[in-house]
Amino acid sequence: MxxxxxxxxxxxxxxxxxxxxxxxxxxxxxxxxxxxxxxxxxxxxxxxxxxxxxxxxxxxxxxxxxxxxxxxxxxxxxxxxxxxxGRNEKRWFGIGFVPSVLYGFLPELIRELRGADSQVEVGLSEMITVQQVAALKAGRIDLGFGRIALNDPAITQQVVMAEPLVAALPATQPVPRDGSLTAETLARHPFVLYPARPRPSYADHVLSLFRAQGLQLRVVQEANELQTALGLVAAGLGITLVPASVQRLHRDDVRYCPIDAPGFVSPVIMSQRAGDTSPFLARAVAWVLQQGQPDALA
The missing domain is CATH 1.10.10.10 (Winged helix-like DNA-binding domain superfamily/Winged helix DNA-binding domain)
Incomplete structure (x- = not known):
């Protein structure tokens, strides 16, 4: 074709x-x-x-x-x-991101960068962390924001923040009297897991949190997109876990409930090419680091 x-x-x-x-x-x-x-x-x-x-x-x-x-x-x-x-009117700066970070600081970062230099074209690409690493190495993007840590000597990663996870439930489902859910209670519910592929991804992080508690989820449906997972929750197929910032996405058919379990957080991880000395990249990284207290990943 x-x-x-x-x-x-x-x-x-x-x-x-x-x-x-x-x-x-x-x-x-x-x-x-x-x-x-x-x-x-x-x-x-x-x-x-x-x-x-x-x-x-x-x-x-x-x-x-x-x-x-x-x-x-x-x-x-x-x-x-x-x-x-090509006419030297613009330079390109690519950002890769997982959908859930759109509900956090990323929109403000994009506004900051687009106003920082009129000669730089800021482009956005939705992709999971594994895809971001490949895109960084290929030069298709310059900065990535994901949810999992990967060990690659060509890539430098930093944890920007550790974001609490919350349970997404159908709006018709009552919440506990104390207003939170334990890991044991969550594991008894049918579960909607996302993203289904490619892996490893945020899905593996969620599964590992329950394994650390000696629990196994009953996955009844997998979805590739956050919005699809929430739609399946609204339809009553099960529950899912989302970063707390996703609560800014107001839906009448989904309610969010805090989780009473240690370690149930999801890191926001910033990835860049090791040794990249671009001044514009340095400006973007500095702005992001001001939003939290990151830890460098080996």
Whole structure:
């Protein structure tokens, strides 16, 4: 599949008329029709219903149009950013993050960095800690914020803060009279674990907290995203543990309860390339370290 195939498909899908689409694409109608048929054969599903002389998107076609428009818009933004950087109009500074840190200091850091130097383009990439390490080594990002410690000589990690964990429960489920839950009580509930993959991840950290208490969770469902896990909790499939800052995400169908158990915290860990002396990176790191009292990880 080539990008031009997506462009052909998007134009036909938006016009629902091959003749008009061909005119917009500055090509003849028969080659465009062939390209669309080949595209459908390559994907393995029909994207259009042929209705008389017109076209109608199938359910699969509607899905592909929505998703592909998001992809091409992101690609266009990346190309434009690349041009600005190539013309020395902008420098690139990439930040990788796990979703849960968005409810803490990260938004304020982004605002700080975007206002610090108009010549620096700050980009964001959602990824778990393992992916952040690979992206740092490849130069795709310059700073990462995750939840687990990894031993890699090419990467320096620091704990920015140790954030308490809270239990996320369905809103219909009553909380204990004392307002908190013990590890033993939590382990008796069906559990929604996230992220499901790739591993190791925050999920392994949560499992290790219960193992340290001699407990084993009854995992009934795994999810890849924090929001998905909370949605499953709201649906009554089970409970899950989230960092306390996630409580800022107000949901009427989920309630949060403190945990009465030693060590039930989740660190926010900042990762960077070992030996990176970028002044802009140093500025970002200094700002983050002012938010807490970090400990260096070996």
């Amino acid at each position: 080539e990008l031009r195939h997506l462009r052909y498909f998007q134009t036909v899908a938006q016009e629902l008329n091959v003749t008009r689409a061909a005119s917009l694409l500055h090509m003849a109608q028969p080659p465009l029709s062939r390209q669309i048929r080949q595209f459908e054969e390559e994907i393995g599903v029909e994207l259009f219903d042929r209705v008389g002389r017109g076209l109608r998107l199938t359910e699969a076609g509607r899905f592909l149009l929505e998703q592909s428009l998001q992809l091409t818009q992101r690609l266009e933004e990346a190309i434009e950013g690349t041009r600005r950087i």
